[in-house]
Amino acid sequence: MAKSKFEYVRNFETDDACLRNCYIVVRLDGRNFHKFAEQHKFTKPNDNRALGLMTRSARSVMGELEDIVIAYGQSDEFSFVFKRTTTLFKRRASKLMTHVASQFSSSYVFYWKEFFGEQPLLYPPGFDGRVVLYPTNRNLRDYLSWRQADWNTSRRQNEILFSQFDINYNSEPALHKKGTTLIWEKQDETVTKRMKRPDGEEEDVPVTRSRRTVQDYHCDIIGEKFWEDHPDILEHGC
Amino acid sequence: MAKSKFEYVRNFETDDACLRNCYIVVRLDGRNFHKFAEQHKFTKPNDNRALGLMTRSARSVMGELEDIVIAYGQSDEFSFVFKRTTTLFKRRASKLMTHVASQFSSSYVFYWKEFFGEQPLLYPPGFDGRVVLYPTNRNLRDYLSWRQADWNTSRRQNEILFSQFDINYNSEPALHKKGTTLIWEKQDETVTKRMKRPDGEEEDVPVTRSRRTVQDYHCDIIGEKFWEDHPDILEHGC
Amino acid sequence: MAKSKFEYVRNFETDDACLRNCYIVVRLDGRNFHKFAEQHKFTKPNDNRALGLMTRSARSVMGELEDIVIAYGQSDEFSFVFKRTTTLFKRRASKLMTHVASQFSSSYVFYWKEFFGEQPLLYPPGFDGRVVLYPTNRNLRDYLSWRQADWNTSRRQNEILFSQFDINYNSEPALHKKGTTLIWEKQDETVTKRMKRPDGEEEDVPVTRSRRTVQDYHCDIIGEKFWEDHPDILEHGC
Amino acid sequence: MAKSKFEYVRNFETDDACLRNCYIVVRLDGRNFHKFAEQHKFTKPNDNRALGLMTRSARSVMGELEDIVIAYGQSDEFSFVFKRTTTLFKRRASKLMTHVASQFSSSYVFYWKEFFGEQPLLYPPGFDGRVVLYPTNRNLRDYLSWRQADWNTSRRQNEILFSQFDINYNSEPALHKKGTTLIWEKQDETVTKRMKRPDGEEEDVPVTRSRRTVQDYHCDIIGEKFWEDHPDILEHGC
Numbered sequence: 021m022a023k024s025k026f027e028y029v030r031n032f033e034t035d036d037a038c039l040r041n042c043y044i045v046v047r048l049d050g051r052n053f054h055k056f057a058e059q060h061k062f063t064k065p066n067d068n069r070a071l072g073l074m075t076r077s078a079r080s081v082m083g084e085l086e087d088i089v090i091a092y093g094q095s096d097e098f099s100f101v102f103k104r105t106t107t108l109f110k111r112r113a114s115k116l117m118t119h120v121a122s123q124f125s126s127s128y129v130f131y132w133k134e135f136f137g138e139q140p141l142l143y144p145p146g147f148d149g150r151v152v153l154y155p156t157n158r159n160l161r162d163y164l165s166w167r168q169a170d171w172n173t174s175r176r177q178n179e180i181l182f183s184q185f186d187i188n189y190n191s192e193p194a195l196h197k198k199g200t201t202l203i204w205e206k207q208d209e210t211v212t213k214r215m216k217r218p219d220g221e222e223e224d225v226p227v228t229r230s231r232r233t234v235q236d237y238h239c240d241i242i243g244e245k246f247w248e249d250h251p252d253i254l255e256h257g258c
Numbered sequence: 259m260a261k262s263k264f265e266y267v268r269n270f271e272t273d274d275a276c277l278r279n280c281y282i283v284v285r286l287d288g289r290n291f292h293k294f295a296e297q298h299k300f301t302k303p304n305d306n307r308a309l310g311l312m313t314r315s316a317r318s319v320m321g322e323l324e325d326i327v328i329a330y331g332q333s334d335e336f337s338f339v340f341k342r343t344t345t346l347f348k349r350r351a352s353k354l355m356t357h358v359a360s361q362f363s364s365s366y367v368f369y370w371k372e373f374f375g376e377q378p379l380l381y382p383p384g385f386d387g388r389v390v391l392y393p394t395n396r397n398l399r400d401y402l403s404w405r406q407a408d409w410n411t412s413r414r415q416n417e418i419l420f421s422q423f424d425i426n427y428n429s430e431p432a433l434h435k436k437g438t439t440l441i442w443e444k445q446d447e448t449v450t451k452r453m454k455r456p457d458g459e460e461e462d463v464p465v466t467r468s469r470r471t472v473q474d475y476h477c478d479i480i481g482e483k484f485w486e487d488h489p490d491i492l493e494h495g496c
Numbered sequence: 497m498a499k500s501k502f503e504y505v506r507n508f509e510t511d512d513a514c515l516r517n518c519y520i521v522v523r524l525d526g527r528n529f530h531k532f533a534e535q536h537k538f539t540k541p542n543d544n545r546a547l548g549l550m551t552r553s554a555r556s557v558m559g560e561l562e563d564i565v566i567a568y569g570q571s572d573e574f575s576f577v578f579k580r581t582t583t584l585f586k587r588r589a590s591k592l593m594t595h596v597a598s599q600f601s602s603s604y605v606f607y608w609k610e611f612f613g614e615q616p617l618l619y620p621p622g623f624d625g626r627v628v629l630y631p632t633n634r635n636l637r638d639y640l641s642w643r644q645a646d647w648n649t650s651r652r653q654n655e656i657l658f659s660q661f662d663i664n665y666n667s668e669p670a671l672h673k674k675g676t677t678l679i680w681e682k683q684d685e686t687v688t689k690r691m692k693r694p695d696g697e698e699e700d701v702p703v704t705r706s707r708r709t710v711q712d713y714h715c716d717i718i719g720e721k722f723w724e725d726h727p728d729i730l731e732h733g734c
Numbered sequence: 735m736a737k738s739k740f741e742y743v744r745n746f747e748t749d750d751a752c753l754r755n756c757y758i759v760v761r762l763d764g765r766n767f768h769k770f771a772e773q774h775k776f777t778k779p780n781d782n783r784a785l786g787l788m789t790r791s792a793r794s795v796m797g798e799l800e801d802i803v804i805a806y807g808q809s810d811e812f813s814f815v816f817k818r819t820t821t822l823f824k825r826r827a828s829k830l831m832t833h834v835a836s837q838f839s840s841s842y843v844f845y846w847k848e849f850f851g852e853q854p855l856l857y858p859p860g861f862d863g864r865v866v867l868y869p870t871n872r873n874l875r876d877y878l879s880w881r882q883a884d885w886n887t888s889r890r891q892n893e894i895l896f897s898q899f900d901i902n903y904n905s906e907p908a909l910h911k912k913g914t915t916l917i918w919e920k921q922d923e924t925v926t927k928r929m930k931r932p933d934g935e936e937e938d939v940p941v942t943r944s945r946r947t948v949q950d951y952h953c954d955i956i957g958e959k960f961w962e963d964h965p966d967i968l969e970h971g972c
Contacts (some may be wrong), residue, residue, distance in 0.1 A: 034753065039748065120387065122286075148352075152271045155632065159267060280756075337836065394869065502884075503884075606843050621781070
């Protein structure tokens with residue numbers, strides 16, 4: 021059968037499994053987003069609709085890939101951190117990064133209307149991605165600090181921009197200054213359930229259920245506080 | 259400044275440039291498309307709207323990345339072949355595959371309505387990708403033959419499916435049997451241009467312009483004929 | 497000039513730098529050493545001359561590459577651990593492993609006579625190598641424990657072998673049971689130096705100098721004791 | 735048993751199989767050979783004993799690894815080319831390059847005396863290696879041309895050196911100008927065998943046997959002639 025004759029080409033695929041016990045970071049960047057922002061009349065220097073859409077798309081990625089323990093984004097970039105012990109897609113770098121890039125991109129178009137209403141999306145946007153590994157908690161935190169510090173540094177250097185738009189950096193909202201951090205949190209929900217009593221009667225009983233949901237923060241992630249408040253994001257003693 | 263202290267993390271990124279002078283193939287596969295097809299009531303065993311949308315999305319990718327010399331798809335997968343001498347994104351595998359995955363996915367949602375009309379897209383779909391390198395023309399052609407033969411083989415094996423839907427394999431359209439091949443072709447266009455004559459009068463003059471456009475084929479790409487008809491797809495004598 | 501025309505081939509070399517902040521382990525294994533041992537009449541199940549030559553060759557490697565913080569060997573294998581922050585050869589895996597393999601092999605032949613005296617070496621032996629990265633201290637210690645435990649396990653399973661040679665496992669020397677661990681240690685040396693006194697007379701004064709030398713141990717490296725006794729081998733808090 | 739608890743570290747090893755259907759080149763370079771040459775009083779600018787020892791060591795490598803189809807060396811470097819379809823060591827780059835580096839290095843010490851007689855080898859020398867892949871015959875020939883041209887170019891530029899040693903470049907022997915190329919050749923050997931005739935008598939009969947042996951050349955490998963004379967070195971039509 022024809023199949024067998026050609027199937028040897030399968031062996032040209034090489035294994036790209038990420039080193040074990042390292043955090044796997046996938047970072048996405050918008051392609052030509054300067055132009056995209058202009059064509060879609062984004063407010064300068066920040067457009068809350070665009071930032072909201074980025075965050076919505078990142079939530080969609082986290083919903084699909086539950087081994088992502090934290091995501092951080094600002095402007096037209098978003099970083100997703102897989103837990104160091106993940107075995108998702110056998111840790112294959114190609115699978116992880118393309119799945120993130122794909123899910124993020126389809127979500128960006130899918131949820132566009134929620135944020136931009138009747139303003140049309142003119143063409144399908146592109147995002148590119150990369151994978152970087154971090155062996156220790158310190159390295160990972162420094163990576164996230166780099167993205168947050170880098171963002172603020174380049175923004176502050178841009179004072180002309182701010183003065184031009186008559187904006188005072190310090191009075192800006194946290195969303196603009198700190199970007200968006202997404203993490204999983206357990207939430208207790210109380211629901212009432214109709215249950216049968218020993219005497220055969222029925223009654224409404226309050227039941228507490230725990231659900232994992234994605235929470236967003238617009239706070240400093242460089243200092244210790246955020247990590248002390250959320251000690252379960254990183255794995256310790258590995 | 260904070261920036262410098264954290265920036266060392268940049269060096270954890272590793273170089274993933276593809277070996278020179280090899281064809282770079284990026285293949286995308288729909289994630290959980292069996293379920294996706296059911297939820298969106300795709301006609302079995304083939305849905306022309308879905309196949310049309312796949313091809314439309316692949317065209318969008320080719321339009322963005324002109325170094326793709328041929329693309330081949332069937333069902334919920336599409337392969338994109340970059341010319342062996344491409345220097346796009348410095349041949350970085352991560353950039354190439356995430357860009358293809360992202361552009362394809364955002365296009366799939368963007369053009370959904372063109373093919374499915376008022377039937378709503380229920381959620382943003384995902385595609386994953388991989389990169390495979392082929393050193394020679396023979397290896398590349400065998401890869402494409404594998405995808406086309408594999409497709410036909412598994413379909414024929416599925417005779418139960420066909421008989422169940424009361425379809426005779428041989429009388430099926432080429433689109434279903436052969437999948438879709440996209441290549442760049444030069445097309446001559448004749449347009450009329452208003453020009454001034456020596457005597458000062460104006461007249462309409464026909465002008466021929468050559469344009470590169472993406473053409474689609476639903477034919478056999480295993481045999482010699484297709485490649486003899488399109489000798490410029492592959493580079494020779496490298 | 498001819499040079500420029502061909503020099504493009506240089507770009508086919510790919511970067512193989514090891515991920516930062518991970519321990520880099522190079523392990524060597526003797527090729528066909530079962531046969532080699534027979535041909536050179538090694539004492540069974542252990543030949544002290546052969547073990548001594550392995551250790552001498554490993555010392556030669558450590559002398560050349562000072563970023564190796566610990567080496568462990570038994571039978572015909574030796575593992576070399578580079579400190580996690582080494583920048584030797586820009587962390588290029590190929591350079592690190594070939595240099596270790598080369599230095600070890602040339603040393604094995606060079607020092608043969610020191611251990612085997614007039615018994616001739618019949619042909620040049622071969623060793624092959626590999627590189628493995630370990631992100632944390634725990635992982636690295638588990639690697640070394642694996643090599644030591646594996647060795648003992650396979651040896652104990654070999655009870656027939658021992659009884660055959662009329663050897664009682666427990667009464668064997670530590671060298672045979674525990675293999676050889678090499679680490680750098682500071683040693684104080686007292687030398688006498690002739691110095692001039694304030695009154696113009698000369699006298700011999702004892703002076704203490706500190707030197708780094710390679711020490712060998714034949715002890716358990718699985719438990720805590722060895723690591724508590726030598727807290728500087730591994731880097732902490734990275 | 736202890737073994738199982740630690741054995742997970744085995745999974746940190748990553749696959750480094752070379753892309754199929756590419757020539758695999760391992761190049762070795764002497765480490766600090768400038769100093770080594772001085773300490774061992776090598777004749778300048780070429781020492782025939784040293785070149786002979788390099789070639790002897792390369793032959794030893796070829797004898798061990800029969801999938802090497804050609805080797806080329808000059809000065810203190812040697813390149814070994816594995817046939818594109820080799821499956822040796824499952825094409826693992828680490829195994830291939832360390833085995834070459836190891837065998838070459840142990841041979842260098844082993845055969846020292848054959849070339850340097852009573853002049854002692856002062857310490858075990860080191861060689862480092864790398865792996866480079868070439869997808870086509872053109873690329874591979876350009877690699878070999880690069881090494882040969884590069885060698886001649888840098889030597890000619892060194893006219894001062896030559897005039898200093900009172901040597902005229904053109905009158906130098908081919909060994910110095912062209913380096914050494916090693917290939918496998920079939921050689922017919924005629925041996926006499928004593929056989930019984932039909933009449934019962936015995937007689938000596940000449941018998942021709944074919945043997946593969948390594949031949950060395952000191953000729954141009956940039957032009958067509960060498961390759962036309964030896965059409966079987968490279969594989970064609972892959």
